Amino acid sequence: xxxxxxxxxxxxxxxxxxxxxxxxxxxxxGPMSFGGKSVALAEYRGPSPVGVPAELAKADLVTRGEYxxxxxxxxxxxxxxxxxxxxxxxxxxxxxxxxxAPNITPDTETGIGxxxxxxxxxxVHKGVGRAGEPLYPAFPYATYTALTDSDVLAIKAFLFAxxxxxxxKPDNTLMFPFNQRYLMTIWSLMFNPDKRFEPIPEQxxxxxxxxxxxxxxxxxxxxxxxxxxxxxxxxxxxxxGGQAEGWLSYNITSDKRTGVGDxxxxxxxxxxxxxxxAGRGTASGPMGExxxxxxxxxxxxxxxAIVTYLRTVPPVHSDSLSDTLAGPAASSPKVADNLxxxxxxxxxxxxxxxxxxxxxxxLRDEAALTGVRSVNDATATNVVQMVLAGTxxxxxxxxxMPGFGAAYSDQEVADVANYVTGRFGSAPxxxxxxxxxxxxxxx
Numbered sequence: 001x002x003x004x005x006x007x008x009x010x011x012x013x014x015x016x017x018x019x020x021x022x023x024x025x026x027x028x029x030g031p032m033s034f035g036g037k038s039v040a041l042a043e044y045r046g047p048s049p050v051g052v053p054a055e056l057a058k059a060d061l062v063t064r065g066e067y068x069x070x071x072x073x074x075x076x077x078x079x080x081x082x083x084x085x086x087x088x089x090x091x092x093x094x095x096x097x098x099x100x101a102p103n104i105t106p107d108t109e110t111g112i113g114x115x116x117x118x119x120x121x122x123x124v125h126k127g128v129g130r131a132g133e134p135l136y137p138a139f140p141y142a143t144y145t146a147l148t149d150s151d152v153l154a155i156k157a158f159l160f161a162x163x164x165x166x167x168x169k170p171d172n173t174l175m176f177p178f179n180q181r182y183l184m185t186i187w188s189l190m191f192n193p194d195k196r197f198e199p200i201p202e203q204x205x206x207x208x209x210x211x212x213x214x215x216x217x218x219x220x221x222x223x224x225x226x227x228x229x230x231x232x233x234x235x236x237x238x239x240x241g242g243q244a245e246g247w248l249s250y251n252i253t254s255d256k257r258t259g260v261g262d263x264x265x266x267x268x269x270x271x272x273x274x275x276x277x278a279g280r281g282t283a284s285g286p287m288g289e290x291x292x293x294x295x296x297x298x299x300x301x302x303x304x305a306i307v308t309y310l311r312t313v314p315p316v317h318s319d320s321l322s323d324t325l326a327g328p329a330a331s332s333p334k335v336a337d338n339l340x341x342x343x344x345x346x347x348x349x350x351x352x353x354x355x356x357x358x359x360x361x362x363l364r365d366e367a368a369l370t371g372v373r374s375v376n377d378a379t380a381t382n383v384v385q386m387v388l389a390g391t392x393x394x395x396x397x398x399x400x401m402p403g404f405g406a407a408y409s410d411q412e413v414a415d416v417a418n419y420v421t422g423r424f425g426s427a428p429x430x431x432x433x434x435x436x437x438x439x440x441x442x443x
Contacts, residue, residue: 028228029235030193031143031215034314035207038198041148049199049208050148050216053299065158068151071217071302072144073294076286077101087111087165092138092245093442097174099138107164120156121149127188134184136172142192142232146216149196191232210309213302218294223249223286240316246442247285248381250373255315257323268307273298278365281372284391284401285382322376322426328358329370329423339428343419346412350404351420359424367401369424380417380429384439387413405443410436 032038041050051057052064059067069075078101080089088103088111106113112120115130122128127141135141144152177183197216199208214220223244226234239259241251254261260268267277275283275291283291295303333348347355356362359369369375374382390403404413410433417436422428 031221031233031235031238032198032200032211033235034238035211035312036200036202038200040198041196044199044201044208046199046201046205046208049205049212050197051151053302055299055301061154061157062161065154065156065161067297068217069155069158070294070297071213072147072155073218073290074104074155076289076293077139078104084165084167086159086162087167089167089169091170094138094174096178097172099136099172099174100169102169103165103167104159105162105165105167106160107166110166110168111164112159113164115156117153117156121152124152126194127184127192134181134188136181136184137187137191137231140219140222142188143216143219143222145192145194146197146212151217187230187232190230204308206305206308207312209302210305210307213298213306214309218306220252224252237316239310239313241318241321244286246381246439247287247385248374248377248379249287250377251316251318251321252310253313253316254311255317258318258321259315260310261315265304265307265311268310269300269303272303272306273300276366279368279371281368281374282366282391284374284386285389288391320377320379321373322378324426325371325373325376326424326426327370328360331356331358333357339419339422340415342412343415343417343422346408346416347419347423351416354401369420372424375421376425376427378421378425378427378429380421380431381439383417383420383429384413384431384436385443387416388440389443405440409433410440413440 041048052059052067056064056067075085077090077092078086078088080087080091080101083089084105086104088101090101092099092101103111105111108114112130115123119130123130123135123139124141124147125145127135127137127139129135172179197212199211203211221233221235221239223242224239225242226237226240227242228234239251239253242249251259253259256262263271263277263280267280271277271280271283272291272295274296275288282288298306333344333352352362354362354364354367355369356367359375361367361369374380374386377383386401387408388403388405390401408416413436414431414433417431418429
């Protein structure tokens, strides 16, 4: 009897703890809760924060859809590297397998050419495919659900105006139990609010416009926020930093030490529009792609609205990041730096001509390493990814850096990354070849 009683007590405690944990997850704040009490869009008396900017108010449906699909950054995920735009096939490597983005051109066999308006809306808002299958939240429908019906249908109109591309995609390769799609229905019930955007009257019209672009269309939290154990966005640490395709997405809260709180409005707007801000760094990896494919296409008023909104996000301090950013290094390579000479030799041969021994950039400001968050990150994650992959194709005349992944061994990448963080950052990294091999596998 005592044994049964003990087992019953343990089971009860585990159940209570489980329910408490589940309640804690489900009671998390919404993405805009910090801004005040929201109202239904129909009840809002200010200028409409949704749709396209005033400059395009009289544009035709397809043109409006083109602007909105750029704001939503759809091309980044639905275009394979080197492939045709929106034709899908891009691989997303996850800890539990690989997911491939589908074709969203109007091809009737391999794309969305037969989709009705209702089916398209259901997919974007509810995460349910044309055949009724639950979609994986790698497609950020839990964020896109805030897009208005009219904006989603404008995007569909633009897609249907494009040339069809007949291209299937590989099957997803997910391990059990993640290959069981029905589990996504449960996930969606827990984490997809299935609710359209609601403005906050006490905030300015510009703030609400920025909120719509950041939280609904731009889905910034998908990369820049951490995840809970169920892989949903953790809004308790909103914009405190996350991960995307093997890269770290750094803190973009108003924290002045580890976020962007000490950035000026001009710094932020310039970075978003061009991918570079003097003394702040240059966008690379997924963020560089977001600039090229999405943010650089937005009108100045929308970029200003995004900045207005971001500057109000409550500060979150990133304990994993240094509170200070190192200044320029010595101008002479002969100055003793107590770092591994192997990394120094590699830097001298392939890096110094562009980045300079001071790290201030030899020819272009975009090549500066001083003041850059990634160089002051002791994990050196993004430094490694830059060495491996470079910037990739860039638009708008931004500086180009080639990738050295094919030329350097894992040990060499570790050596040069450790040297760069040690010479130009606030603390050196201590990468090994095995650690680099793991990061290389994420590309």
